[in-house]
Amino acid sequence: MIRILALLLCLWPSLSLADRLKDIVDVAGVRSNPLVGYGLVVGLSGSGDGNLGLTRQSLQSIMSRLGLEVNANDLDAKNVAAVMVTAELPPFLKPGQVLDVTVSTSGKAKSLQGGMLLMTPLMGADGEVYAIAQGSLVVGGLGVEGGDGSSVVVNIPTVGRIPRGATVERMVDTAFLESEYFVLNLGRPDFSTAGMVADAINGQFGEGVAVALDGSSVRVRAPADPGARVPFMGMLEQIEVEPAQPPAQVVVNSRTGTVVIGGTVRVTPTAISHGTLTVRVNENFDVAQGATVVNGENGNVVVPGEPVVLPDTEIDVAEETNPAFVFDPGVSLSSLVDAINAVGVSASDLVSILEALHSIGALRAELIII
Structure with missing residues (x-):
């Protein structure tokens, strides 16, 4: 059965709802930063990397820094796993604050259940260390292997998390307090919406405060007093703007038969007959x-x-034989949906009809097939 989802976008003004700026824009430069590090998880119950050379060398390196002289070939890493540690450093986070980390195996370890991550530096894209991670893992998966080679795996036992497992050591510098302007970037670029955002800000704070730079960005003059910038940004986020109508699009998922038709889609005069x-x-x-x-x-x-x-x-x-149906000039979304449902076509037939309409220029919308 074909499922048609008709998104009635801005068809009736009474259904149009304004959005807050904090829901449709991002502030340039205010973003999270990915962190990554390489470490070792110890304390596993025989589910580690075993004789993997990389893990044994890493274990030897850690022991050497602790003042022990050992040979990597003499170490058994069956209870140790080499892992990659990742985290997201939110903006404005200060040294001493904590964040969650995700730990994933990078060797032959079959499970991280019951393991503990040793102290692991987390680096940013610039190679600098921004946080230090360590702690016991929370693993949602489970893996069991029998002596005859049979095994049962539930979820993913090779990935775990450490809530509040990393401590921030360095703050990411931002221009929020020094820049003369704030730049607001729209989540969905649109020239009309960018102009509406600038007009709404100027209507709240005065003419000339905001200028639309292009279809994606709006520049806003920031207060000179650093102490007034946070309250000013808080007021900016609460301003409501009614976004412009989105471009006319028809999205078809040929695998599931799902069709999503935007509310601004129109069809020019066309006659269609579908038979089998x-x-x-x-x-x-x-x-x-x-x-x-x-x-x-x-x-x-x-x-x-x-x-x-x-x-x-x-x-x-x-x-x-199915009777032909005719689309009059400027047919709206509801008529298009009713006509397609009346024909009773399959998913593949529907894609063919929409492609034919698009090919002759009768479908005034972008056709996207996924």
Whole structure:
């Protein structure tokens, strides 16, 4: 069954709702930063990397920094796993604050259940250390292996998390307190919406405070007093703007049969007829007794022969006829949906109809097939 989701976007003004700026824009430079590090998880119950060379070398390096002299070949890493540690450093987070980290195996370890991450530096894209991670893992998966080689795995036991497992050591510098302007970036670029955002800000704080730079960004003059910037940004976020109508689009998922049609889609005068041709072939066989006629002294004699198999083929051709339906000028979304539902087409047939409409220019929308 084909599922058609009609998104009635701005069809009726009474249904249009304004959005807060904090829901549709981001402040340039105010973002989180990814962190990554390499470390070791110890305390595993035999589910570690075993004799993996990388893990044994890493374990030897840690022991050497602790004042122990050991040979990597003498170490057994069956209870140790080499892991990659990742985290997201939110903006404005100060040294001493904490954040969550995710730990994932990078070697042959089969499970991190019960393990503890040793102190691991987390670096940013610039190679500087911004946080230090350490702590016991919380693993949602489970893996069990029997002596005969059979195993059962539930969820993903090779990935775990450490809530509040990293401490921030360095703050990411931002220009929030020094920049002369704030730049607001729209989540969905649109020239009309950018102009509306600038007009709404100027209507609240005065003409010339905001200028739309392009279809994605709006520049806002920031207060000179650093102490007034946070309250000013708080007021900016609460300003309500009614976004412009989105571009006309039709999205078709050919695998699931889901069709999403935007509320601004229009169809020019078009006639469509959809029919189905069915050819059915039935192959039967008739068996007849063979016979041979022999001329003898007493006349003709019929001698039974081998059975004869005669093919009997039946071909039935049927074509389902559906009446054509016509789209008048400027047909709206509701009429398009009703017409498609009335035809009762399959997912593949619907994609063909929409592609044909788009090819002749009758579908005034961008057709996206995923």
